[in-house]
Amino acid sequence: MTATALYVPTYATRSPYITVSEYKSAPTGVNVDQLSPRSDVQVQNDMLSVLIDRASSYADEICQQVLSATVDTQVGTYFVRAGVVKIPVDYTPLIQVNSLLVGSDASHLSTVTDLSNAWLQRKTVEIPVTGWFRSNRVKAALTYVSGFANTVTTVAQAVGDSTLTVASPVGIVSGLTLALFDAGNSEPVTVLSVSGNVVTLAAPLTKAHTFGVSLSALPAAIKQAVVFLTSALIKSRGSEAHVMASISAGPSRKSEIQDGGFEEIDLAFELLKPHRRSA
Known part of the structure; x- marks a missing residue:
């Protein structure tokens, strides 16, 4: 007999944070016509799309959370006070609560059918619950939407x-x-x-x-950060060293990268600071 975690990530539904057209219209000064040995425009665009997707993933890693909207389920033990359970969510900003299961133990969870009185804040949700519990703590499974559409x-x-x-x-x-x-x-x-x-x-x-x-709904700063990271990736192509072995710790200064690449990574870090996940 096995136990299965309720957490269901939806990272695969994420779209890159900028499009090929957005990158090309940005004043980057980067040549995107030689990303592939083939001169076909569609091939070049496909290669650029791959790099943009990778840069979007790096932005997520810098912020320690998926920035675009995802549906997530988290489970835990939470306090009930005055008939209200308060749950701090793992990922922000909180957009919508889809469902809540509560119970005195994990094998006896009941669905909270009325979520109309739920109070959603950026990092927490408060939901009235009814029922008899052995203590002022309950087991709960919350499914919610967080991030930017x-x-x-x-x-x-x-x-x-x-x-x-x-x-x-x-x-x-x-x-x-x-x-x-x-x-x-x-x-x-x-x-x-x-x-x-x-x-x-x-x-x-x-x-x-x-x-x-x-x-x-992504803030312009996040999109600009992904532009910077995409440019840095383009400039690192062909380098013998790994430019971003650990993106959350910043690039290694030993890496070989064309002029401007390090500055663009530093600028991306600064733009993404307000969106980093806090404990």
């Missing part, structure tokens, strides 16, 4: 469209304002409702957009 559109959009079809709706909730990052054609949008992968907007689009455009 970040995905891409999968369908081209015309002026006046009031819906967006996205790759992943995780973290997209009613009332949330996101940005459609579309090089020189960006615009903010506010969410009215979400059904599956279709996001209905509070107001129609004012610009036309191709598919594959970033729809994100």
Whole structure:
């Protein structure tokens, strides 16, 4: 007989934090036309996409948490005071609570059916619970959404469209304002409702957009940090040394890297500091 942890990570649903178009439109001064021996533009873009995805992963490691929205389940023993259980969440910012199981022991957990009175803060959630417990402590399993909504559109959009079809709706909730990052054609949008992968907007689009455009609540500083990290990765290509053997500890100064690479990594660290996970 085995025991299975309830924690279910959703890292695989994460979209890179910038698109190829966003990187190319940034003033990096980096040549992205020779990332592969093949001169085909699509091959070069595919290689750049791989590096952007890797840079996004490095940003997560620097911050010690996945920055884009994920669905996570955490379990533990928590205090109940005045009929309210207070649970500090492992990952932030807290966006939504999906479910809560509570009980006096792990083998007798019951679903809290009414979450309408839950009080969500950035790092904690307080939820009224009912029932008889042997002490002022309960076992609980909380499933919640944390992080910044970040995905891409999968369908081209015309002026006046009031819906967006996205790759992943995780973290997209009613009332949330996101940005459609579309090089020189960006615009903010506010969410009215979400059904599956279709996001209905509070107001129609004012610009036309191709598919594959970033729809994100990520702060601009995080996106800029990923631009810096991508540039550093490009400049490290061909080096005999590992540039970021331990990204959370910073790059090794023994690594060979083109001019500007170390400065870009340092700048990325500074931009990501406010988003690092705290104990």
